[in-house]
Amino acid sequence: xxxxxxxxxxxxxxxxxxxxxxxxxxxxxxxxxxxxxxxxxxxxxxxxxxxxxxxxxxxxxxxxxxxxxxxxxxxxxxxxxxxxxxxxxxxxxxxxxxxxxxxxxxxxxxxxxxxxxxxxxxxxxxxxxxxxxxxxxxxxxxxxxxxxxxxxxxxxxxxxxxxxxxxxxxxxxxxxxxxxxxxxxxxxxxxxxxxxxxxxxxxxxxxxxxxxxxxxxxxxxxxxx
Amino acid sequence: xxxxxxxxxxxxxxxxxxxxxxxxxxxxxxxxxxxxxxxxxxxxxxxxxxxxxxxxxxxxxxxxxxxxxxxxxxxxxxxxxxxxxxxxxxxxxxxxxxxxxxxxxxxxxxxxxxxxxxxxxxxxxxxxxxxxxxxxxxxxxxxxxxxxxxxxxxxxxxxxxxxxxxxxxxxxxxxxxxxxxxxxxxxxxxxxxxxxxxxxxxxxxxxxxxxxxxxxxxxxxxxxx
Numbered sequence: 001x002x003x004x005x006x007x008x009x010x011x012x013x014x015x016x017x018x019x020x021x022x023x024x025x026x027x028x029x030x031x032x033x034x035x036x037x038x039x040x041x042x043x044x045x046x047x048x049x050x051x052x053x054x055x056x057x058x059x060x061x062x063x064x065x066x067x068x069x070x071x072x073x074x075x076x077x078x079x080x081x082x083x084x085x086x087x088x089x090x091x092x093x094x095x096x097x098x099x100x101x102x103x104x105x106x107x108x109x110x111x112x113x114x115x116x117x118x119x120x121x122x123x124x125x126x127x128x129x130x131x132x133x134x135x136x137x138x139x140x141x142x143x144x145x146x147x148x149x150x151x152x153x154x155x156x157x158x159x160x161x162x163x164x165x166x167x168x169x170x171x172x173x174x175x176x177x178x179x180x181x182x183x184x185x186x187x188x189x190x191x192x193x194x195x196x197x198x199x200x201x202x203x204x205x206x207x208x209x210x211x212x213x214x215x216x217x218x219x220x221x222x223x224x225x
Numbered sequence: 226x227x228x229x230x231x232x233x234x235x236x237x238x239x240x241x242x243x244x245x246x247x248x249x250x251x252x253x254x255x256x257x258x259x260x261x262x263x264x265x266x267x268x269x270x271x272x273x274x275x276x277x278x279x280x281x282x283x284x285x286x287x288x289x290x291x292x293x294x295x296x297x298x299x300x301x302x303x304x305x306x307x308x309x310x311x312x313x314x315x316x317x318x319x320x321x322x323x324x325x326x327x328x329x330x331x332x333x334x335x336x337x338x339x340x341x342x343x344x345x346x347x348x349x350x351x352x353x354x355x356x357x358x359x360x361x362x363x364x365x366x367x368x369x370x371x372x373x374x375x376x377x378x379x380x381x382x383x384x385x386x387x388x389x390x391x392x393x394x395x396x397x398x399x400x401x402x403x404x405x406x407x408x409x410x411x412x413x414x415x416x417x418x419x420x421x422x423x424x425x426x427x428x429x430x431x432x433x434x435x436x437x438x439x440x441x442x443x444x445x446x447x448x449x450x
Contacts, residue, residue, distance in 0.1 A: 132365065136431055138383035138408045139364075140357065140422070147381070147422060149411040155380075156372070158363035183363045186374040197365070197372060203436050206361055211428050211444060218443030219436060 003120065004048040004098040005040045005161065006090035009033055009057075009106025010079050021057055022207060023106045024064060028220050032207055033061075034070050035109035035220070040102075040161075041072045043116045048098060049074035051106070052090045084177045087184060091173055094166065100124060101169050102161035103184045107207040110219055111200075116161060118198040123163035128193060130163070130185045131200030132156035158183060159200040168193055228345065229273040229323040230265045230386065231315035234258055234282075234331025235304050246282055247432060248331045249289060253445050257432055258286075259295050260334035260445070265327075265386075266297045268341045273323060274299035276331070277315045309402045312409060316398055319391065325349060326394050327386035328409045332432040335444055336425075341386060343423040348388035353418060355388075355410045356425030357381035383408060384425040393418055 009023035018025065023033040037049055053061055055078045064070070077093050079086035087103055094101055100123055104111065115131045122129035135157050140147045162184040164172075169184065172191040181187045185195045203219045205212055234248035243250065248258040262274055278286055280303050289295070302318050304311035312328055319326055325348055329336065340356045347354035360382050365372045387409040389397075394409065397416040406412045410420045428444045430437055 135364075135382065136433065138411070139360075140381050140383055140410070140420070141379055142381055142422070143379070147420060149405070149407065149414055150380075151405065152407055154366055154368070155375075156365050156367055157360065158365055180374070180376065182374065182377055185365070186363070189374055195365070195372060197367070202434060208361065209427060211447070214443045214447060215440045218439045222436070222439060 001100065001124065002048070002095060002098040003044055003100045003102065004050060004094045004166075005044065005102045005104060006050045006052060006087060006094070007033070007036060007040070007104050007106050008052045008079070008083060008086050008090065010052070010054055010083060010086050024057070024060065025213060027109065027207075027213060027216055030068055031064055032109050032216075033106050034068060036104065036106055036111075037072050037074055039109060039111060040104070040116065043113045044120070048095050050090045050093045051076045052079045052086045054079050082177060084181050084187065088173050091170060098166050100163055101166050102163040103169075104161040105206055108160055108204055109207070110203040110205060110216055111159070111161065112204065115159070115199070115201045115204060119161050119163040122196050122198045123165065126194075126196040127165045127168050128163070128185070128188055129196050129198050130183075131159045131161070131204065132197045133159065133200045133202055156197065158185065159204045164188055226325065226349065227273070227320060227323040228269055228325045228327065229275060229319045229391075230269065230327045230329060231275045231277060231312060231319070232258070232261060232265070232329050232331045233277045233304070233308060233311050233315065235277070235279055235308060235311050242435065249282070249285065250438060252334065252432075252438065252441055255293055256289055257334050257441075258331050259289075259293060261329065261331050261336075262297050262299055264334060264336060265329070265341065268338045269345070273320050275315045275318045276301045277304045277311045279304050307402060309406050309412065313398050316395060323391050325388055326391050327388040328394075329386040330431055333385055333429055334432070335428040335430060335441055336384070336386065337429065340384070340424070340426045340429060344386050344388040347421050347423045348390065351419075351421040352390045352393050353388070353410070353413055354421050354423050355408075356384045356386070356429065357422045358384065358425045358427055381422065383410065384429045389413055
């Protein structure tokens, strides 16, 4: 089965207190993004990997590829102003023969093999699949001048990869951008499709702060899952 | 100002795959719980610390105190079947002169000084204070046969310590137990009091899995905050 994985990495280093974009920061000796790409290449050999980066980071990425002799085949493509536009740009590069398209955050290198396989398997059956985990903390909902406890069991924390049949995600991304689109599932859902959930892995964190980088480094030393 | 901190540690080692209760597991060379107690003792010198443990763990705790020459003053008290009952038991030990009572999860040793101070300060002004952080992931709400995206900005992830004026938490805990009580704020809220939010720290995780222990170990090596 042909599979395409779009890896979106649009972040700056602002919250990291660094001028290096977070996807390029060193993690166990290599840029975060290389770990992410390698994970998909290992779990899904032969899958098409499309990397979406801001225009002003493409050159730096090319240099990193040389510096680290990184040789995993992938296409690069220029992102947009929003994550929505970046994914849309990535979708244009997708091989028309692909049956499934997954979208993954470049700064989630700790996605497990099981998470990736579960998403692929469920999406090929149902048309969509996103990995979720139970919230570890209590949750409150806030409004202008109030906040109230909600029933934690009714909520799930959403990770990536978010995987869809190619036709479904292509048609969903024809829409105009809407600020309620926080991830691909919300775009596909707005098109009227049901979203199916599978188990993510708790380690599959999004690296956005210096603490996250420390956490990721420690988790990488664990045995692979 | 007199302050009492109730530290609740009711967990078993089940999710850890260990026969040792998670609060007793080693973290940077000492049981998790000792880090937690020390943090409050350092940030709030003179505060009364009340540790609530299951009946069958008290003896082991006494032994650990000897083994590690742990000399931070605290009272121990026996927990109940539920977290609600454990907190209620702890409340019975609170010094009647205390103006504020904080309740903290024993397995959150990484609470920052700032988080503790913010909660104390806000609670002494408003009557209640709980630390929250923005969710790092998208969130979905699930029901019997559907799940939908929610607006992430409207939600906050809740941590501890949850701090209240003594009268408020005492009166709230007079109620019968209700399964919607996932934390102290939900109990106090059910009594009709408003809950006030302050900034938690992302590192303030609840240690419940082996990965969490690895994460905590790595974060402890960072400079203190």
